[in-house]
Amino acid sequence: MDDLALDAFARRDEVQRLAAAIAVLAPPDRQLKLMHVCGSHEHALSVWGLRALLPPSVELIAGPGCPVCVCPEHEIREALALAEQGTLLATYGDMLRVPTRAGSLADAAARGAAVRLVYSPLDAVKLARQHPDRQVVFFAVGFETTAAPTAALVEAGLPPNLSVLTAHRLTPPAMVLLLRSGEIEVDGLIAPGHVSAIIGADAWACLSTEFGLPTVVAGFEPADVLLAVYRLLEQVVRGEGVLGNVYGRVVKPAGNTRATALLAEVFEVGTVWWRGLGELPDTGLVLREHFGPVDARRRFGLRLAPEADELPAGCRCHEVMLGRIQPEQCGLFHRVCHPLAPHGPCMVSQEGTCFIRHQFGGA
């Protein structure tokens, strides 16, 4: 990587060349729907205005790729309950503003609860050491990318006053379930580069094997994303459905084996809720029995049940997450739901499709 300039994958000439090649390759007689499942991909698409470089017949939609958006209401309410009963609650920034019927963590902080924003699990350890007389809880959310650091934290051993409230989710098994049930219908998938750096490109082979779905692992620079689109179109044109990887400089076939070993040591796979999508079997990570003492749910005797209607009236976040509609098709979008007054979770997170679309526009 040493010789690569910072902007090697954001060069205008290269990107324009790719865009031209995509325009030539795209079948003129067919409307194609390609999905990505990563907030960072949506960010790259929007911030670089890449959709404007694609032919109208190629639609790029966002799938369930925002960890904040899929975190169910009852797990946020568990965090709220802990914060309100006097523990010091540490979590990633975007979680603070996700609305629940009992308000958000930011609301609790305004009422005096101790809620702290952290950038890494190590910040939570620091907090625990700074407040040895208080119980500190790290509310750990996210996909495999953030689950690995949580696993490393738990495996290394926590200060006695620190515990973890986990809400980690797995991406490939969720995609398999949603494709199998027919809830997601697409012509190709751009697989998430960050997640794949942990679990490996091969973890996505199940999609081509079971569904014949063209799948390409991609990075986050403009050329990465467009190259993935090009490779997917190649497969579509040839009538193939195989696994590709255009992010080989970071993602290996088997991923980060040290991280996956840690994940397996600390977590077991369990059935969990996804906000707006309901219960999905074997798509979550649950702390193994052995780590019970650092499990905040156990330490504080807390377990809330999932709630049936997690989205406010009129909110279509679940359809946005499944790529069934674009945010603009939701009656709340822009009109009453915006980043300062989010109705659904997709408008809260900086990785949420609605937030990104609101901020950068669809043009």
Add this chain to the structure above:
Amino acid sequence: MEKLVTLAHGSGGRLTAELVREVFVECFDDEAGRRLDDAAVLAGGGGRVALTTDAFVVKPRFFPGGDIGKLSVCGTVNDLAVCGAQPVALTAAFVIEEGVAVEELRTIAGSMARCARAAGVRLVAGDTKVVERGSGDGVYLCTAGYGLVADALQLGPETLAAGDVVLVSGDVGRHEAAVLLARGEIGFAADIESDCGLLHETAQAVLAVGGAGVRCMRDATRGGLATVLAEFAETRGATITLRAADIPVQPAVRAVCDLLGLDPLYLACEGRLVAVVAPDVAADVLAALVAREASAAVIGQVSGGDGGRVLLETGVGGRRVLDRLAGGQLPRIC
């Protein structure tokens, strides 16, 4: 032993008088200030007056490229300058937390005085208050400034017309990036100096060569370049199109932004102005700007029509909307 500000320094008694005399009157060195009257009495211009006020709570108070004192004078002078005013005089009120070193106040006041001299403005009146420890964070500063505006001058985004050219007086985003790094909370360092500086000469130069072709100017402080232009577009109901590739950003600032997920177009500057001018004077205005700061550039144009929004042609040729920032801005950058 180091002399510290105590609550008694804010009591209005002998210690207050001593602090005012030894720090502020001495540093500001102005005949009106020396009189210690309740108000400074200045000669009137008889014409139009521009009046502005500002508060400064920057954290940390000292950062690469400036400090809260320099920032307060630049900020106030620049607000007057971009309205086309010739800045004349400033006042400054200090809210000081018990325990701040008197020497630090002297450094801040000294830096204000130097900056005011460079701007050709007088620091004519001031006030000091002291709050108990824990009720403030070191030093907060409030300023007011007044300047004189030529009678014929009409500046404002409502005058924007299709074809007008957008210029920026130098590379953007350095102030906020420098302050962010100076807090030392991020775990990496970069060699970035705030652009904190005076714009009165720059603004006058734009007006001198652009004449009636200058539509409006604004300094790109909180919210950065993007927010200023979003305000222009909204006010006029016009579409402004920018080219990302033409917007000057230092490589170090860009790298910090990439690492932290920030957009340099939203980062505050404290010594950069955005000007919209008629196309026939654009080349002369650009030349005047480049003569003062080599990185100044033409970055876009008013494309007219309705919409009231800013479109950005991205560095790779894509297009997107450049809206006002929705989420949290870094607090206490100025």
